[in-house]
Amino acid sequence: MARYKFIDKHAKRFGTNWLLKRLHVYPNAYYSYRKHRKNARNKRKASIKKKIEKIYHECGGKPGYRMMWQMLKNKGISLSVQTVRKYMNVELGLKSVTRKKKKYSYCKGSEAYTVAKNLLDRNFDSTSRNTKWCIDFTYLFLKNGGKRYNCSIIDLYDRRIVASVNGRRIDTKLAIDTVLKALKRSGNKTGMILHSDRGSQFTSKEFTDFCKEHGITQSMSRPGCPYDNAPMERYFNTLKSELIYLRKFSTEESLFVEVNAYAYGWYNNQRPHSHNGGIPPAKVA
Numbered sequence: 001m002a003r004y005k006f007i008d009k010h011a012k013r014f015g016t017n018w019l020l021k022r023l024h025v026y027p028n029a030y031y032s033y034r035k036h037r038k039n040a041r042n043k044r045k046a047s048i049k050k051k052i053e054k055i056y057h058e059c060g061g062k063p064g065y066r067m068m069w070q071m072l073k074n075k076g077i078s079l080s081v082q083t084v085r086k087y088m089n090v091e092l093g094l095k096s097v098t099r100k101k102k103k104y105s106y107c108k109g110s111e112a113y114t115v116a117k118n119l120l121d122r123n124f125d126s127t128s129r130n131t132k133w134c135i136d137f138t139y140l141f142l143k144n145g146g147k148r149y150n151c152s153i154i155d156l157y158d159r160r161i162v163a164s165v166n167g168r169r170i171d172t173k174l175a176i177d178t179v180l181k182a183l184k185r186s187g188n189k190t191g192m193i194l195h196s197d198r199g200s201q202f203t204s205k206e207f208t209d210f211c212k213e214h215g216i217t218q219s220m221s222r223p224g225c226p227y228d229n230a231p232m233e234r235y236f237n238t239l240k241s242e243l244i245y246l247r248k249f250s251t252e253e254s255l256f257v258e259v260n261a262y263a264y265g266w267y268n269n270q271r272p273h274s275h276n277g278g279i280p281p282a283k284v285a
Contacts, residue, residue: 004033048077049087056094059270062242064096065089070272074279098241114208119219120195124156124231130186132156134195135178135202136232137170138239140255143248150239150259151178153194154231159273160281161235162186164263166256175201176210183214190215197221197229238267 007019007030020027055071056063063071065085072079079087088094126132133153140148149170153162163182167174183190194216196202202220211218221228243262249255268282276284 001033004030045087048072048079049092051075051077052084052088053092053094056088059266061094061097062266062271064098067096067272070278074272097246114205115198115203116218116220118195118222118228119193119217120228122228122230126155126157129155129157130162130189130192132193132195133162133182134229134232135175136196136229136236137174137199137201138236140166140244140259141249142252142255143250146252148252148255149174150236151175152232152235152263153178153182154235155281156231158281158284159231159235159275160268160284161263164260166259168252170201172201172204172207175207179210179214179216191217193217193219195219195221195229197226198223235267239263242266 003023003025007016007023007025010019014022016030017027019025020030051072052068055068065088066081068088069079069081069084072084120132124132124134133155135151135153137149137151140150142148148166148168150164150166151174152164154160155162162185163178165174165178165181167177179194194211196218198220201207202218208218226233239259239262243258247258249258267280269280271280272278273281
């Protein structure tokens, strides 16, 4: 076997026939080895392509080739990124169905009751769970043009969605309901930093009093600096490109069910996250 591999490696330089004679290898044996090796390689390739198709369709067409590469790696299949691109995009014709983020804006509301300091200062790393959370709102859309809202909280330790709550109003109540859900899902642990923008929902007296009552320390972005809350911006961009912009939701119920299923199911448990080295948030130790 070692001689066969040596011939493969140096055939272009010295010539196959010369090496066969020099190493006293029978041509029939060598070419039989080449044939079996090619067949094995083709079988492995076919098996990997079937896995790619299965993952792609099970995930609703969300993965691009880079995400597919990471998902295969998580399953113990080691390939280069470009090989995955070739198999997936070129040979199978499979491409991510996600769409780019659309730009929307909304008014942040009335004058703030109080504004907290930016305690994170874009330090989005955490050494343990439930010590640094980020919170924000985003728009959701119905088929008839109606708007609904989502408030979500991300744990900066592993980027998992701690809480996802939907509603008809983008108000303080929705923010408080989301924090209450997050606390319940985290064993009612308190003492964490909760980072947000300076929206009126977070700067209101009702919300700031609520945070103090529950031992939560508020932190806020600087005015007009979305990068100060980048993890939330990234999550909402991903949510919309992989779900909201691809589907037409006829009812509020179906919209809310799918948004929460995306957060707790796909995003937390299946989708590779670069912050975790390609591991889904819920699978981080």
